[in-house]
Every structure is written in structure tokens, then in C-alpha cells.
Amino acid sequence: MIAQMVHDAAELTRILDAGLLTPVFQPIVDCRARSILGYEALIRGPEDSPLHRPDALFAAAREADLCLELEHAARTVSLRAFAAQHLPGRLFINVTPSGLLDYRMMNGETRDLLTELGIAPTRIVIELTENQRITDVPGIHEALLHYRGRGFQIAIDDLGEGFANLRMWSELKPEFVKIDRHFVHGIADDRIKYHFVRAMQDLAEICNASLVAEGIERPEDFACVRDMGIACGQGFFIARPDSHPPRQMPAVVLSVLDQRRLSLSPTAGSLGQMPTALSLLREIEPVTPTTCNETVIERFENDPELDVLPVVGEDGMPVGLINRHYMIDRFSRRFRKELYGRRSCDLFMERAPLVVDSAATIQELALMMSRAPRHHLLDGFIITRHGRYLGVGSSHALMGTITEMQISAARYANPLTQLPGNVPINEHIDRMLAGDISFVAAYIDIDDFKPFNDTFGYRRGDDVILVLARLICEAVDTRQDFVGHIGGDDFFVIFQSADWEERCWQLLCNFADAMGKILNTEEWSQGGYMMENRRGELTFQCLPRLSIGAVRIGPGECESHREVAVAASVAKKQAKKKAKQAHNAKDPGGHIFVERRRLGAGVAGSGERISN
Incomplete structure (x- = not known):
């Protein structure tokens, strides 16, 4: 052991003295x-050395105190x-x-x-x-x-x-x-x-x-x-x-x-389209790394609107970005033009510009910009397709697009829950269909909500809707599942999560628990409350609970959001129908109906009921 350590130490010393390290x-x-x-x-060490592997190399360094x-x-x-x-x-x-x-x-x-x-x-x-x-x-x-x-x-x-x-x-x-x-x-x-x-x-x-x-x-x-x-x-x-x-x-x-799944971001743009970096593209004729600085300065002087100049290699790959203010500031100093005017522009370019693919969504681009060094806010970003230069984009244009998206999202949001309403829901479904992405459409409705709202007042009714909205948002994966509020007590979820059924199960349980906290102990223990019907008679009314109708949508099975909405509505009706058939006043749980056949393969009702 000692002899091996001495040998490894000598070998390491030889490698360091002779400069035989190889970087990969x-x-x-x-x-x-x-x-x-x-x-x-x-x-790596030399290939013919016992210290070629990094683990052996650094182990020898620790033993020889040469780390x-x-x-x-x-x-x-x-x-x-x-x-x-x-x-x-x-x-x-x-x-x-x-x-x-x-x-x-x-x-x-x-x-x-x-x-x-x-x-x-x-x-x-x-x-x-x-x-x-x-x-x-x-x-x-x-x-x-x-x-x-x-x-x-x-x-x-x-x-x-x-x-x-x-x-x-x-x-x-x-x-x-x-x-x-x-x-x-x-x-x-x-x-x-x-x-x-x-x-x-x-x-x-x-x-x-x-x-x-x-x-x-x-x-x-x-x-x-x-x-x-x-x-x-x-x-x-x-x-x-x-x-x-x-x-x-x-x-x-x-x-x-x-083949990626559709990422979520606020709705904007025309129907079925999601804004990408390509929408911010500004085509600017680039310079090459060998272009002299005098030519770059001349480009800036001739075009006051030109804030940056992209530097692109002969292979079409971007290699840098030159900022107007930085360049002019450097050349405004004494003798700089004489010293550096004929030298290549790569001397003053930013060698690690922010580069984005034209298919990147506005949401992804905004996240990249927020985490990038501050100077990128001034420089903007280079837009590529398959790694090759297309043009540039500015942070100013990005912020304008984000603002428009936020205004559009707010315009169509439900006023109570602030969740996306019918228009954003339909647009998201159409994006999924256009991308041939498989998903599950789930229609969520509260059973016996109207009697509860009439008996306890709209304020407590709103509380129930807000609780359900919060529970749905907690149950889904917000990075890939879309939550919308159709109106009233009706919600719509577009699942991409593989474990969507488990999430629905959890939602049923959480909603039942939440109702127990909203109602008083007596109402909860009895599984309902007394209310006056239309004839003025006191009758027992069950507690609100959920019905969920879900349908799987595969690539090519639907042409528009209308077909998806109809299929989900049919599944929801089946869930409510099964809930009535399994009526039990002492059972505060909910019901799920899953249409397991492909659309067009059979009539609704061919699915499977799951009850809590």
C-alpha cells in the first residue's frame, strides 16, 4: 500500500511538471x-498512465497533499x-x-x-x-x-x-x-x-x-x-x-x-396560437468576428435606431453581441480609434449573449431574462432556429408582449376566482389539439350547490366556490395542467399529468374535508341540513359534493374545443347521474365518471364510475 502511494505520488508529480493533463x-x-x-x-491524466481516470488522479493528489x-x-x-x-x-x-x-x-x-x-x-x-x-x-x-x-x-x-x-x-x-x-x-x-x-x-x-x-x-x-x-x-x-x-x-x-408537452403561460395572440420568441424577431444584418471596429462604429453612426449588432460566424452560429453604448463609449476615449479601429470587433463584443430558440414561449423567455445577468436587459437577445442566427429581440418588446398577455388574460378571467374563463379555456384546448398532444379533459361540478346557495346565501356560496378553486389549483400540476372556471360552480381542468386520476381522487377528499369546516358540527354530522322546498315544506338536503366527468383525448380524435366540451359535458352528466343512483345522505364524498373509450367508438356511458 505504501509503495503504491509513493509510486502514485511520483507519477502525479511527473504529470504536473510535464504538463500532461488533458481537459475534456x-x-x-x-x-x-x-x-x-x-x-x-x-x-484526465495521460491515457497510458494509471492516473488517467479522474478518481485515481485526485485520490493520488489527496494522499500526496497536492490537491x-x-x-x-x-x-x-x-x-x-x-x-x-x-x-x-x-x-x-x-x-x-x-x-x-x-x-x-x-x-x-x-x-x-x-x-x-x-x-x-x-x-x-x-x-x-x-x-x-x-x-x-x-x-x-x-x-x-x-x-x-x-x-x-x-x-x-x-x-x-x-x-x-x-x-x-x-x-x-x-x-x-x-x-x-x-x-x-x-x-x-x-x-x-x-x-x-x-x-x-x-x-x-x-x-x-x-x-x-x-x-x-x-x-x-x-x-x-x-x-x-x-x-x-x-x-x-x-x-x-x-x-x-x-x-x-x-x-x-x-x-x-x-416532442415536449405544451407548457402553460398566459393567453395572448390569435386563437390557438401561443406567442414565441419569433414574434419579437427583428432582422438585423450581422457582422462577422473578423469585421473591423471602424465598420461597426460606422454601422452605429448611420443607424441611430441600431442598439446592438449581432456577431455571427461563417457557419451561421451566433458568437457574440456588440452593444452600441458600450462600443461608442470605448471609442470616445483618446487614441482608441487609432489603436483599435482596424482590429477585429470580437475584441469588444459580449461573448456570452443570451441566445434563444425561435420556438421558445414568451413565458420561457421572460424566465430566462429574469435569471440572466443584468446587462442582458439592455443588450436583448439573439434569436436562432436550429442554432443558426435569425435576428434579435429586445427586452422592451418582450415587456410589451407580456403586458398585452396579462391584459388579455385579465379580460377573460372569472371575476370571482380570477381563473381563466371560457375564451382562454377554448384557446388552450385548441393549442393542445393543434399540437397533437394527448390530454384528459375533466369537467368539475358541485352537486346540490343551488339549494345550499339559496339556503345560506350567496356569500357562503361564493366561499364554497373559492374553496373549490383553491383546492383544484393545489391538486393539479400547475406547470402542465390548465385550470379554468366556466362560471358558477363549474370548473374545467385540462390534465397532462400522468397521475391525473389520483389527483382527482385527492380533490374529492379535500373538498369533502373543506365542507366539514365551512358547515357547523351538527350539519356535518347529519350529512346535510333542513331547508324549505318550493311548496314551503321542510325537507332534508344533502351536503354539496363533487361530480367529475373525465374524457381522454388522443391525437386526431377531436377537431376543435367544441367537440371536447361536448364529450366532457356528457361525462359530467354521467357522473351526476351515477351520484343520484348511489344517493346516500350520510356519504359526503363525490363521484368520478371516466369515459374510457376513444371518442366515436361508442356512446357515452361506456365509461367507468368511481365513487368515493
Whole structure:
């Protein structure tokens, strides 16, 4: 054992002294932008060395007390290789807590190297690993304040591997959080993993952090995390680590993204259409990275309305963005025009612009903009199709579109619950049909609501409707299930959730419990109340409860929202019919009727009744 340790230490020293480390890069994709966000830098030893694998390499470094030396060497060679290949996007560099406080990081050596290589600090993400215990929390906080002040962003690795990085998340407030591969692999088939990751997603939204799902190896897992709304992904399914990684989204990844479910956002635009980044497109003739600065200045001077100039390579891929005010400010200083006028414009361009795919929805684009560095609000964003440049968009135009969407959504919202009304419901159904997306339409109605409203007054009736609206919103997955309020006590849900039946069951139980809190103990215990009928006679009236009619809608089964509405209404009537047949005053539960036949395959009533 000792002899092996001595041999490994000698081998590590040889590798470091001879500069034999090889950096490899694994792409991290942004599902919303349908582009490569950046790359994680990983390190390898020589192929013919026993320390070729990173685990063996870093184990030898720990035994030889050379961790900081190895980390520094790996960081340096990775930065140089990243710059030499002109890779797009951000670079994620693994840094240990000790490495974060290393004098070679703190004294400006890394900053000087970035300046030499022409890499802006805003393109670097310091990925803090949890392979060693953090003992100096105040020192780490001070160091992160130092790096953030210079433009670096922070990520924490392997969320879920231990409790320590949950504490790191709450204290360090990173811009990126990587989910441990244990929770990602098999998530499409594992409900426990799904709900763990969903909880992480909720935390990320509160903390304004972007999640990166690591260890994606299967297309179904990639589709699952994408449908959950997780921004970024990384893993063998996307690409393996390579010394010369892909610069564009692999075709197999794009094919999965093309099959995505319909994401939810406020209604706007014409019937059946959802605004996308393409609606904000402004076509601007780009410049190339070799265009001289004098030409760029001339473009800005000749066109006062031109705020930015996109920089696009010969392959049609965007590589940067030049801001008008930044450029003119630099050239207004003495001798700048003489010094830099004939040099290429890539000297002053933003090398990590915000790039979005033309198919990204306005909601997705707004979320990306809110989480991007502040200067992107002024620069705007580049719009691409399949990774190739189309034009640019501005944050001003984006805010205008969002405002129009909010006004439109408010115009058609139910005044009591503020949920989308008939027009947004119909538009959403038509979007689902146009996209050939399978879904379940559920019509939810309160049985015996009118007698309750007449007896106890409209105020208590409104309370019941508001309670039901809240319970429905809590029961659905708001990222993929659409909740609408038709009017009165009628609600409509468009489910994409695979577990929609369980959610309906839970809604029945929760509504029954809620009614128990609204009514007094005597009314609840008796299962109803006494009321006066039309003839002036006192009769016993059952408590309000739910009837839910549900129908599965497959691709091509319906042509418009009208057919879906009719089918759901028939299913709801069957649910209410079965509820009356199973009438029991002591039973506060509800009823579900599921039309399980394909539409057109048989008459309504061929489904199955489920009662609580």
C-alpha cells in the first residue's frame, strides 16, 4: 500500500511538471433556449498512465497533499483549451472550498489569465464541489463576494447527495444548482425521485436559481425533466465528455425537445396560437468576428435606431453581441480609434449573449431574462432556429408582449376566482389539439350547490366556490395542467399529468374535508341540513359534493374545443347521474365518471364510475 502511494505520488508529480493533463468538456444544454448553455470542464491524466481516470488522479493528489496544485493546473489547462477552441457559452470550473481560498485564485492570477485569453469573467461559473467539508464559512462568504463582484457566477454540485449542500444552497445563494444524478436517472419511472426533484424545483424558483439535471442517460428521463420545467440538462444522452465537444445541440436531443408537452403561460395572440420568441424577431444584418471596429462604429453612426449588432460566424452560429453604448463609449476615449479601429470587433463584443430558440414561449423567455445577468436587459437577445442566427429581440418588446398577455388574460378571467374563463379555456384546448398532444379533459361540478346557495346565501356560496378553486389549483400540476372556471360552480381542468386520476381522487377528499369546516358540527354530522322546498315544506338536503366527468383525448380524435366540451359535458352528466343512483345522505364524498373509450367508438356511458 505504501509503495503504491509513493509510486502514485511520483507519477502525479511527473504529470504536473510535464504538463500532461488533458481537459475534456461536457455540454450543458438549456432546454428553454434549445441551445448549449456552456460546458463543464473535467480533467484526465495521460491515457497510458494509471492516473488517467479522474478518481485515481485526485485520490493520488489527496494522499500526496497536492490537491491545490492539481486543481490549479487543471483550471489553467481547461481555460486555455476552452479559449483555443472558441467554445460558446459559459465554462463551469470545479473548485473545492480550499481551492476557492487558494492564493492563486484570490491574488488575481486567474483574472490575469482570463484577460490574456480574452474570456470575460461573466462566462465563468465556479462550481463548488462537496468533496471536502467547509470549515471556514465566513471565509467562503467573503471569497464568493469577491468573485461575484468581478462577474463570476456560482454553482453547487450534487444537490441531494447530502445535507451539507442544502445548507450551502441556503447560505451561498448560487445562480446554478446541480441535481445529483441519483435523482435524475430513472426519474421518468420513479414517483419518489419525481417528487424529490419537484421539491428541488420549488426551492429553485424561490431562490431564483437555475437547476441543472446531471446524469441524464435516457431520452425518457430527459423528456421528464424538461416537462417539469427544469432549465438545464447534462449527461451521456446529450454528449459524453470530450476534448473537442459539440458546439451545437445534438439532433437526438432536439428530437426529444420537439416532442415536449405544451407548457402553460398566459393567453395572448390569435386563437390557438401561443406567442414565441419569433414574434419579437427583428432582422438585423450581422457582422462577422473578423469585421473591423471602424465598420461597426460606422454601422452605429448611420443607424441611430441600431442598439446592438449581432456577431455571427461563417457557419451561421451566433458568437457574440456588440452593444452600441458600450462600443461608442470605448471609442470616445483618446487614441482608441487609432489603436483599435482596424482590429477585429470580437475584441469588444459580449461573448456570452443570451441566445434563444425561435420556438421558445414568451413565458420561457421572460424566465430566462429574469435569471440572466443584468446587462442582458439592455443588450436583448439573439434569436436562432436550429442554432443558426435569425435576428434579435429586445427586452422592451418582450415587456410589451407580456403586458398585452396579462391584459388579455385579465379580460377573460372569472371575476370571482380570477381563473381563466371560457375564451382562454377554448384557446388552450385548441393549442393542445393543434399540437397533437394527448390530454384528459375533466369537467368539475358541485352537486346540490343551488339549494345550499339559496339556503345560506350567496356569500357562503361564493366561499364554497373559492374553496373549490383553491383546492383544484393545489391538486393539479400547475406547470402542465390548465385550470379554468366556466362560471358558477363549474370548473374545467385540462390534465397532462400522468397521475391525473389520483389527483382527482385527492380533490374529492379535500373538498369533502373543506365542507366539514365551512358547515357547523351538527350539519356535518347529519350529512346535510333542513331547508324549505318550493311548496314551503321542510325537507332534508344533502351536503354539496363533487361530480367529475373525465374524457381522454388522443391525437386526431377531436377537431376543435367544441367537440371536447361536448364529450366532457356528457361525462359530467354521467357522473351526476351515477351520484343520484348511489344517493346516500350520510356519504359526503363525490363521484368520478371516466369515459374510457376513444371518442366515436361508442356512446357515452361506456365509461367507468368511481365513487368515493
